[in-house]
Amino acid sequence: MTAEKMALAKAINESLRTALDADPKVLIMGEDVGKLGGVFRVTDGLQKDFGEDRVIDTPLAESGIVGTAIGLALRGYRPVVEIQFDGFVFPAYDQIVTQLAKMHARALGKIKLPVVIRIPYGGGIGAVEHHSESPEALFAHVAGLKVVSPSNASDAYWMMQQAILSDDPVIFFEPKRRYWDKSEVNREAIPGPLHKARVVREGTDLTLAAYGPMVKVCQEAAAAAQEEGKSLEVVDLRSMSPIDFDSIQASVEKTRRLVVVHEAPVFLGTGAEIAARITERCFYHLEAPVLRVGGYHAPYPPARLEDEYLPGLDRVLDTVDRSLAY
């Protein structure tokens, strides 16, 4: 079979289907994941084909969903749970942070917690509050959790396979505003490692590092900059915990400038960690301080203001210009 074009949401659906097929221990759990197929239809048709014992509609209780997934994992299952929206993960935050993340260490490595927590995240869809947030730093900060986010259908397909196969808990952030974007998925390709960053556009003047929904914005920014004669390299991080600093370093050693872009607030965010590490590693290579573009230290605003809040082409390019001006 050759590559097919599919939407990111469909790629995750296909990936879950493949995993359910391959391993009877894989379970899908969450609110509305069954008949409805999830509010974004990511689990569409799975309950019909795999039954209610494998694709489990849960009560409306996030702590319950994650807490029972931990128990199921202790019993040998591999639950893939869906949190309906980013803002609703917090009732489960206690279970994720105080239990899921630490149990492997507490048990001297004798137990494994292969739980995947899928969270549609980020803004740009005009939703009401609690439906547009980017809380990835809150999870990446916690040791014991792996945190990833695909930016395109192919990564979505493969990274989900890898997350399910991982013996560690993985927080899988799905860029909801990219759910309907289509790209090629080759099911026979051999994917790169789950936590390896990838250069998605080569360039020489400056590196843009991003993940999830912002990769596309950065690619567009790089295309726009090209017209002005600037050559920008775009690195898709793919993983926020661990972060592939080696790949970023390699790019920055080439371009000598770095701008990190994410939707989440800049303050104490993923970009702060990258700026600190890259400054340490590449101090003598850098021509400008590492700059960040992201959300403000303010609650995610109402839909009519999200265009001002979210990093768009102009804000990215403005920051690129600031970096190049050093």
Next chain:
Amino acid sequence: MTVESTAARKPRRSAGTKRTAAKKPPGSQPDLVQLLTPEGKRVENGEYDAYVADITPEELRGLYRDMVLTRRFDAEATSLQRQGELGLWASLLGQEAAQIGSGRATREDDYVFPTYREHGVAWCRGVDPANLLGMFRGVNNGGWDPNSNNFHLYTIVIGSQTLHATGYAMGIAKDGADSAVIAYFGDGASSQGDVAESFTFSAVYNAPVVFFCQNNQWAISEPTERQTRVPLYQRAQGYGFPGVRVDGNDVLACLAVTKWALERARRGEGPTLVEAYTYRMGAHTTSDDPTKYRADEERQAWEVKDPIQRMRTYLEDSNHADEGFFAELEAESEALGKRVREVVRAMPDPDHFAIFENVYADGHTLVDEERAQFAAYQASFADEGEGK
């Protein structure tokens, strides 16, 4: 639960009979408090009649008017969403009696903690319906001052507000006041830990709070059976306070039962759980597609229990309202629809700097710094524009 006697145990099912009637556990509540049948006939209820005994014909017409106007407002909002004026709408269609009955049972000094669908309760509290639309249009994340009508902001995170309600009620008790609190939530919310914890706290501290659960049978695609194996009102028993199930499509019964519960709270007798048994006639929200998970026949079966038609029949049969009243109300309803439409269309987008407003009460240097950067960035566009 009942304990079956071990002696003389009978087979569960004898040939021919499918099921024997389940014996009610001792002390259980009547199944469904009803004062108006679906056909609009007034039925007696020894326990709750007293709470509507002195209701005047004018008040009865008022309840009907509230329901009609609320439905009209809701329909207008739904069509405004379809026209792209609102980003989303959560319709209350079918739940008017539960909301108006309970809302009209509250006193001015009571405090209401709603979820995101309580447009009828907001109406009873005197919140301008137009204010409810800002958040669904995407111009704000709230839209009103909760203290001006003792009506808290809509809460989207399921179940959270039941704890706020309980804490507020604990405060009332500490102050020695005789107000009460009412917390709204859905059948789905009953699964949340926060709701269980609010039951625990309110019982332990004997808080003057009424938990008003609108069991509209669905939590998006999940039926109530996916949340609970016992009728919801029976949950209260395990926490040590009374639970009662009321016909949620019967505005009189909802009024009476809620009054009873609020008065208990005022007397210092603690919390009550009211389960209003009703039905969500439409989609969960305008983004939902109920055809994926529920049958048409179900909706049809509930249509005949419509809360508004039921009250109209009663008003007509008892000569409490004449044609003139209904005609006038129709005109009023049209006017409300028109006003809502105009207000929404004229609703301006917020100022860009609203992002940085009210992040802190005391101010914050980081916010100030980011606001200044934002201003400089915005100004750079303005300059470019002028240069051209």
